[in-house]
Amino acid sequence: MTVADELGAFLRDRREALRPADVGLTPGGRRRTPGLRRSEVAALAHVSVEYYERLEQARGANPSERTLAALARALRLSVDERDYLYRLAGHPPPGRLAGGAYVEPAMMFLLDALTTVPAHVIDDLATVLAQNELSKALLGPWAQREGREANVVWRWFTDPSSRSVNVPAEHEAIGRGYVADLRRAYAQRGADREVATLVTDLRAASGEFTDFWESHQVAALTSTRKILDHPRAGRLDVQCDYVLSTVTGQRLVIFRPQPGSATAEGFDFLRVLGGQEF
Numbered sequence: 001m002t003v004a005d006e007l008g009a010f011l012r013d014r015r016e017a018l019r020p021a022d023v024g025l026t027p028g029g030r031r032r033t034p035g036l037r038r039s040e041v042a043a044l045a046h047v048s049v050e051y052y053e054r055l056e057q058a059r060g061a062n063p064s065e066r067t068l069a070a071l072a073r074a075l076r077l078s079v080d081e082r083d084y085l086y087r088l089a090g091h092p093p094p095g096r097l098a099g100g101a102y103v104e105p106a107m108m109f110l111l112d113a114l115t116t117v118p119a120h121v122i123d124d125l126a127t128v129l130a131q132n133e134l135s136k137a138l139l140g141p142w143a144q145r146e147g148r149e150a151n152v153v154w155r156w157f158t159d160p161s162s163r164s165v166n167v168p169a170e171h172e173a174i175g176r177g178y179v180a181d182l183r184r185a186y187a188q189r190g191a192d193r194e195v196a197t198l199v200t201d202l203r204a205a206s207g208e209f210t211d212f213w214e215s216h217q218v219a220a221l222t223s224t225r226k227i228l229d230h231p232r233a234g235r236l237d238v239q240c241d242y243v244l245s246t247v248t249g250q251r252l253v254i255f256r257p258q259p260g261s262a263t264a265e266g267f268d269f270l271r272v273l274g275g276q277e278f
Contacts, residue, residue, distance in 0.1 A: 004058035007088040012056050014075045015041050022076060024112030044074035065091050069101035073130070076105040079247060103130045104248050117255055117267060124185045124249035125195060126152040126178065126221075137270040138230065138255065139165065153178045154198065157206035167227045174226075179212040180219040187218065188249075220244075221251070225258070232273060233266035 016035030020027045023036065023044060042052040047067060054061040068089055072082040082102055083093035107121050111132055118134040120143065128142035128150045148154040155162035156178055163171060182199065189195045202209045221242050228236040243252040257263035
């Protein structure tokens with residue numbers, strides 16, 4: 001059996017081991033074979049069905065590292081299974097704190113289960129990796145953006161529109177929090193080109209970032225009360241909570257309604273609107 005055959009067999013085995021409910025899908029109709037359909041995996045990984053079929057059938061497809069990360073996320077692979085997939089495809093496995101499209105299964109399970117509040121997963125550099133539907137409705141489709149356009153810190157200091165739902169009185173505290181969290185990641189990653197380049201480019205692009213960076217504050221993002229001013233849902237009073245994975249450093253960010261506020265009703269309204277542009 002060739003390496004391509006091994007890769008195809010591994011993907012097929014993992015696909016057949018999953019049920020629709022395992023990945024947040026509605027079963028819908030009778031299934032002649034166990035597991036997910038190839039079309040469902042392709043949709044979850046944002047690749048074409050034809051491309052995914054070629055991978056399973058060992059017909060010459062050569063997946064990139066980003067595609068492998070997306071497949072690992074779609075198939076809910078553990079970190080060890082993800083690393084095995086990379087090696088089968090001829091790529092070195094990424095570091096445990098490396099960015100990319102991969103989200104570990106526990107995080108994806110929690111994200112799929114959160115249907116009444118906005119939530120998304122970020123890596124240790126605050127790049128948005130995955131969102132539930134309410135997060136997309138609240139903030140826009142961040143996880144679908146490429147490169148730094150999906151990074152919260154980069155967008156905060158280089159794109160004023162990224163602050164549009166946060167009330168101005170909280171901008172400084174939020175910005176300082178992002179910078180302190182990035183400095184923590186900078187120290188934790190050590191001699192890492194990705195975070196070093198991000199910091200260098202932010203210093204060149206934003207005097208505000210530079211001022212905050214030079215204050216040398218170091219602190220992980222923690223549960224914080226925020227007031228959001230959404231153009232459709234109005235004033236939202238939330239507690240922004242962070243659930244940390246000690247394996248990958250990824251964090252599940254949850255926007256929890258403050259008790260006694262009308263925020264839960266605002267989230268219900270956003271759910272009806274869905275992902276319409278605002």
